[in-house]
Amino acid sequence: xxxxxxxxxxxxxxxxxxxxxxxxxxxxxxxxxxxxxxxxxxxxxxxxxxxxxxxxxxxxxxxxxxxxxxxxxxxxxxxxxxxxxxxxxxxxxxxxxxxxxxxxxxxxxxxxxxxxx
Amino acid sequence: xxxxxxxxxxxxxxxxxxxxxxxxxxxxxxxxxxxxxxxxxxxxxxxxxxxxxxxxxxxxxxxxxxxxxxxxxxxxxxxxxxxxxxxxxxxxxxxxxxxxxxxxxxxxxxxxxxx
Numbered sequence: 001x002x003x004x005x006x007x008x009x010x011x012x013x014x015x016x017x018x019x020x021x022x023x024x025x026x027x028x029x030x031x032x033x034x035x036x037x038x039x040x041x042x043x044x045x046x047x048x049x050x051x052x053x054x055x056x057x058x059x060x061x062x063x064x065x066x067x068x069x070x071x072x073x074x075x076x077x078x079x080x081x082x083x084x085x086x087x088x089x090x091x092x093x094x095x096x097x098x099x100x101x102x103x104x105x106x107x108x109x110x111x112x113x114x115x116x117x
Numbered sequence: 118x119x120x121x122x123x124x125x126x127x128x129x130x131x132x133x134x135x136x137x138x139x140x141x142x143x144x145x146x147x148x149x150x151x152x153x154x155x156x157x158x159x160x161x162x163x164x165x166x167x168x169x170x171x172x173x174x175x176x177x178x179x180x181x182x183x184x185x186x187x188x189x190x191x192x193x194x195x196x197x198x199x200x201x202x203x204x205x206x207x208x209x210x211x212x213x214x215x216x217x218x219x220x221x222x223x224x225x226x227x228x229x230x231x232x
Contacts, residue, residue, distance in 0.1 A: 004159075033219065042121075042204050042222035043160065056219050091159070103165035104148065104208055106220060110159050 002026070004109035006092050012115045013082055021077045021112045025094030032075050033106060034067055035091040043091055049075060050097060082116045089113050119143045121223035123205055128229045129195055137190045137226045139205035147208040149181050149188045150220065155201045163190070163203075192228075200230045 005024040013019050025032050031050055035043035045059040052072045060066075064082075069075040079086055090113075093106035121141045129135040139149070148167040152160040166172055166181035166188060178191040192199055202225040209221055 035222075040225075042206075042224045045219050045221060048219045059219075093160075103162070104150065104220065105162040105165070106152075106160075108159040108161070 004092055004094050004107055006109035006112050008112055009110065010113045012117065014117050015082060015084060017082050019079045019082055019114065021090050021114070023075045023077070023092030023109060025073065025075070025092070026107055029094035029096055029107070030072070031095040031097035032069060033093040033095070034075070034077050035093065037089045037091055037111070046077070084116045087114055087116045119209060119221055121205055121207060121221065123223045123226045125224070126227045126229070128231065130231050131195055131197060133195050134191065134193050135195060135228065137203050137228070139188050139223060141186050141205070141207050143207050143209040143221065145209045146183065149179070150206045150208070151179055151190045152204045152206060152222070153201050154204065154225070160204065195230050197230050197232070200228060202227050
């Protein structure tokens with residue numbers, strides 16, 4: 001079956017513009033995560049959805065960042081008034097969300113590389 | 118705060134054994150995972166330890182000591198294709214309603230395997 005799909009794979013934008021990054025998780029996965037990864041660093045947690053609701057958004061850096069998952073499947077990460085410091089690879093991951101007994105394995109997409117000029 | 122410490126780089130030769138250590142400080146602990154990421158690729162899951170001891174999966178093994186807040190990934194019979202970054206990650210809480218919560222990653226260890 002298909003893995004986690006992220007679009008666009010590359011996005012170049014100008015400072016101050018608005019961007020949307022889309023994530024299509026593995027079918028049936030109830031948990032969805034957004035991470036941000038800069039060169040040479042580990043994935044930095046942004047937000048986690050369980051179903052349609054954001055179970056933990058403590059990683060969102062400021063109010064310019066927002067994410068939705070209206071039907072519990074596809075999610076969109078929205079960044080307003082982009083800044084050069086927002087340049088990074090934005091990774092999406094999904095998981096069956098099977099509860100405390102599982103490994104909690106995350107299945108990652110290839111990421112969306114955002115460059116803010 | 119939360120932190121995970123692992124060496125930034127390790128170099129080894131083909132056929133050798135290498136151990137990548139990870140120490141963590143988190144407000145809660147619900148398991149230690151390891152992920153592999155090749156340059157330009159997506160992180161992929163390698164292993165998970167919830168309880169103390171060694172978990173073996175082929176050439177890779179992972180160890181956990183909860184009392185020491187420490188774990189390691191052991192890679193045996195190294196191959197060139199093992200050159201990648203390796204991340205330890207901790208689940209520091211259980212989410213609401215039995216869900217699994219989020220996953221906090223370390224900064225990664227870049228492994229270079231030489232011929």
